[in-house]
Amino acid sequence: MTPLGTAVTAGTERAWIEFRRGFTNATDLGFYVVMSVVVFAILWFNRDTVVQVPGYELPSATYALPSFVGGLIAFLSVLGVAYALAMEREDGTLLRAKSLPHGMTGYVVGQVLRTTLETIAGLTLALVPAMLFIDGILVDGVGGLVWLPAILVLGLLATLPIGVVIGAVVRSVRQVNTWGSLPLFALIWASGIFVPTIALPQWARVVGQLFPVYWLGLGTRAVLLPDEAAALEIGGSWRPGWTVAVLVAWAVAGVLVAVPILKRMAARESGSAIAERRERALQRTY
Template sequence: MNPTWNAIRSGLERGVIELRQTFTTAQDLWGYLFPAVVLLVVMTVMRDSEVPGTGFSLGAMALPSVLGMNVAYGGLVNIAQHLAVEREDGTLLRAKAVPGGMLGYLVGKIVGIAGAVLVSLVLVLVPGMFLFDGLALTGVGTWLGLLGVVALGLVATMPIGAALGSLFPNARSIGLLFLPIIGLIAISGIFYPVTSYPEWIQWIAQAFPIYWLGLGMRSALLPEALVAAEIGESWRHLETLAALGAWAVVGLAVAPIVLRRMARRESGSSVAARREKALQRVA
């Protein structure tokens, strides 16, 4: 059998197994449920407020934006966390020692994390369908648009997340990612229309995928009248495709280079040194 295909198949199996295991671990189940409950509570509190200039619920407008945010967060942060943790505990070194191991490892991570992102979306979307009125949830086009944005969003963010994860020396340093990600969420129109912010903030938001994922989700799930709250009063489908596509191209070009450099640097001595530093911090 072709070694590459064998590595891919092994990675697919590994990803499915890891995803299945998350449903049997209390910590992972809490990681699914707690953020979903918090987001639903926040959007419910916002339900009685209205999008400026419309009679539409601000909570309902935030629902598709939150779905886009979850895709971006899962693609950028979750895979970076996994890589940093498993680099420190020697998992990456063991994968490197097996023929095709790194390819299988990365395929497994992509499958597992993409599956976890889909679970997190379902946990927010399904209750939201009953909590919020006015969402355009009928029609095949709506669901195809939703799935298309999710797929493109994962392709645009996961390579960047993998590249970032390979740059951090340990899992604790991943915390440095949280502050800028939270800042981008705050200015990207997730919980409030981006057109309410100064123009220079709008330009910063549009430079990153979180804004475009939120916009893509809103274009799929919100009624046409809500386009009035968007920049240029347009869903900007072509711009969304171009922006997320550009991030995907950059990520797919940069991530393999960075990951190969990281893999070459991995050795038993480097893993032992990181473990020793971790033990010293605990002590």
């Protein structure tokens, strides 16, 4: 096997080991359990309210569930990569990967695959129980069965590079909250994940459409909601062509931006840089 193939295989094996270890760790598993309970509780308490569509009443929980799919993909993919990258830069894992032949390639493969596995597992734990009591969720025919995984894959490809960029530019794990979590929550709100897009202020609609989270949520709603629900969207349409185009554009742009930033960040890594970060951490502690 070539050195590149060995690096990719090592990255794949590392992703599976870390994924399996995470779901046998009480702390990590507890996070997914709490997230599942929160999602279920929100949908449960809104089970009797409705969203008014012209000539149609759509249960609020039915409308919210597909949006939550898009929101959770963005949340888990962006922050999963950002936190992992920031932590492993601090503890020297990234420096060790850099020292190996094609080590950064294997490292990126491992991070992307691990985050993808964790995102799929998190979605399953959070949303499958909720779907058992929510009516009106449907996948329309063979086209829907193809469209839904395509949107989910495009959503992951469009959002993962954002997490890479955040993890590469922050100086510590703590800064991921400042430059990752808070802006992401604001963006999720502006993307119509929690309320119908047409109920948002005009400026929020404009901002939301600039980022992939909105289009990811729109794509999942287009597959899982009845056609009448399109009246709640901007322009009264699901805009499938725009959805695919924007997500593909974000995926391509993300790779073009994230790869050079990650390489530049890795090039600056050294033993002295790690020692300096540890010294700063000790000073904050004491």
